[in-house]
Amino acid sequence: MTTILADLNYWVTVFLLVGGLYIVVAHGNMIKKLVGLSIFQTSVYLLFLSPGKILGGTPPIIAEGFDVYSNPLPHVLILTAIVVGVATIALGLALVVRIHRSYGTIEEDELHDLESDA
Amino acid sequence: MMRDTIILRVVAKLLLPAILIFAFYVQFHGDYGPGGGFQAGVAAAGAIILYGMIFGIPAAQHVIPTTVVQVMVPLGVLIFAGTGVLGLMLGENYLNYSPLRADPGDGQHLGILIVEAGVFITVASTMLAIFYGFGGLADEADAAAAEEGEE
Amino acid sequence: MVITVVGIIRAHNLFAVVMLGSVYSFLMATVMVILDAVDVSMTEAAVGAGMSTVLLLAVLHLTKTREAPLRHKPYIPLFVCLLTGGALVYGTLDLPPFGEANAPQNQHVAPYYIENAEHETHSPNIVTAVLASYRGYDTLGEVTVIFTAGIGVLILLASGLRRRRENADPLQDPKDDAI
Numbered sequence A: 001m002t003t004i005l006a007d008l009n010y011w012v013t014v015f016l017l018v019g020g021l022y023i024v025v026a027h028g029n030m031i032k033k034l035v036g037l038s039i040f041q042t043s044v045y046l047l048f049l050s051p052g053k054i055l056g057g058t059p060p061i062i063a064e065g066f067d068v069y070s071n072p073l074p075h076v077l078i079l080t081a082i083v084v085g086v087a088t089i090a091l092g093l094a095l096v097v098r099i100h101r102s103y104g105t106i107e108e109d110e111l112h113d114l115e116s117d118a
Numbered sequence B: 001m002m003r004d005t006i007i008l009r010v011v012a013k014l015l016l017p018a019i020l021i022f023a024f025y026v027q028f029h030g031d032y033g034p035g036g037g038f039q040a041g042v043a044a045a046g047a048i049i050l051y052g053m054i055f056g057i058p059a060a061q062h063v064i065p066t067t068v069v070q071v072m073v074p075l076g077v078l079i080f081a082g083t084g085v086l087g088l089m090l091g092e093n094y095l096n097y098s099p100l101r102a103d104p105g106d107g108q109h110l111g112i113l114i115v116e117a118g119v120f121i122t123v124a125s126t127m128l129a130i131f132y133g134f135g136g137l138a139d140e141a142d143a144a145a146a147e148e149g150e151e
Numbered sequence C: 001m002v003i004t005v006v007g008i009i010r011a012h013n014l015f016a017v018v019m020l021g022s023v024y025s026f027l028m029a030t031v032m033v034i035l036d037a038v039d040v041s042m043t044e045a046a047v048g049a050g051m052s053t054v055l056l057l058a059v060l061h062l063t064k065t066r067e068a069p070l071r072h073k074p075y076i077p078l079f080v081c082l083l084t085g086g087a088l089v090y091g092t093l094d095l096p097p098f099g100e101a102n103a104p105q106n107q108h109v110a111p112y113y114i115e116n117a118e119h120e121t122h123s124p125n126i127v128t129a130v131l132a133s134y135r136g137y138d139t140l141g142e143v144t145v146i147f148t149a150g151i152g153v154l155i156l157l158a159s160g161l162r163r164r165r166e167n168a169d170p171l172q173d174p175k176d177d178a179i
Helices: A004-026 A030-052 A072-103 A107-116 B006-028 B038-054 B056-062 B064-087 B104-150 C002-010 C012-035 C040-063 C075-092 C110-121 C128-134 C138-154
Strands: none
Touching: A004 A030, A004 C002, A004 C075, A004 C110, A030 A072, A030 C012, A030 C040, A072 A107, A072 B038, A072 C040, A072 C110, B006 B038, B006 B056, B006 B064, B006 B104, B038 B056, B038 B104, B056 B104, B056 C012, B064 B104, B064 C138, B104 C002, B104 C040, B104 C110, B104 C128, B104 C138, C002 C012, C002 C040, C012 C040, C128 C138
16 A cells, blocks of 8 residues: 555656646746746655655654654755745746846747847 | 735735744744744745735835845845854854854754844845845836826 | 646646646645645745745736747657656656655664754754754855845846836836846
8 A cells, every 4th residue: 555655656746847847848938937947846845855754753853752753854955945946936037027128028939039030 | 016905905914913923933933843044034025025015015115125135135144154154263163053152052052043043034135135126127017007008 | 736737737827827836836835744844844835835926926917928829739848758757757666665764765864863963952853953053054055045046136127126217218228238
């Protein structure tokens, strides 16, 4: 039973990763690309956190009466990654605003046409 | 941004102190429960952003001016790095907080508190500065559209 | 979460995409609580469902576009993505079983942190202790990254903070030549 649960966890993670990657690569709208990038990032968080969980353990805060704690190390790394992710998204959005101001569009196809004409 | 809905105004005025208190609670209880600098910083910035969204950016800038935000962004990094240098000057390695107090464990605890405060300041002010940047542009676009609509 | 992602892929209205993204972040935070990662869950909820959504909505308000339909059929990206997914699934078959205390990733450094963090740092929250004390360098780097991103955004959007009332045409930006 736990093997099916485990594999399902990893398969969902892989699907989210591939879905985010597909959005970034295949869609032309920049805002949708950034949303796809954030989906990609969150799926990587899931990929890191899933092996750290110990069945029957508790969150890694030391308290009376608990013996088994989940692995705190992935939590630390993912905490950093989340905040760096939002910084990336904010910077990407600022770039999108500038592109829109300079070219008037944020579709990748139209930008390509404008660039090849000019 | 919305200015005319009274329900949002009343609810925002009720929620704002609760969010700020929760942010400070999360910050200072980062040692004993979930929490710490990042969560608290984003929550505190979220409170001011809520205020700015409902009452307009100039009102939010009246509460926390842009210059204050621009000063606070590097201040947090300075606090963090400064604590590390303090550890260096007192004899141990960089970012080792043990010599800050007589008992090394207490020194670590104090170092963690100071460092989390620095993280809180930088995260909150950066989120707020980003919001001011985007919001200022939105206000300009709204003003330009209103001018065109009048003509 | 899978349904949300499929919805994001299929939706054309950008507002719907942003809202679905926020729902996705919230669901991710819930899953993280189930995985015993409470600090991470709080951060993801605050940052993903809160901050990211606010910024995306602000940019939507500024650009006001609807996604244009795709010009080329996305067969090659779909094929590449499926290939990547297949390779990753093949990789996950080798991972240790879920939730075992004897798995190799829980063996070397983590027990040291769990046993000694309270004693050495006097704080029951192991994650905060590791983040701020044992791995303080990483946190310093992270704060620097946030600081740099904030400065980058401020430079890119500099005209938004200066009140330029005298300039009639907001598209005439002197910084366009400089950057």
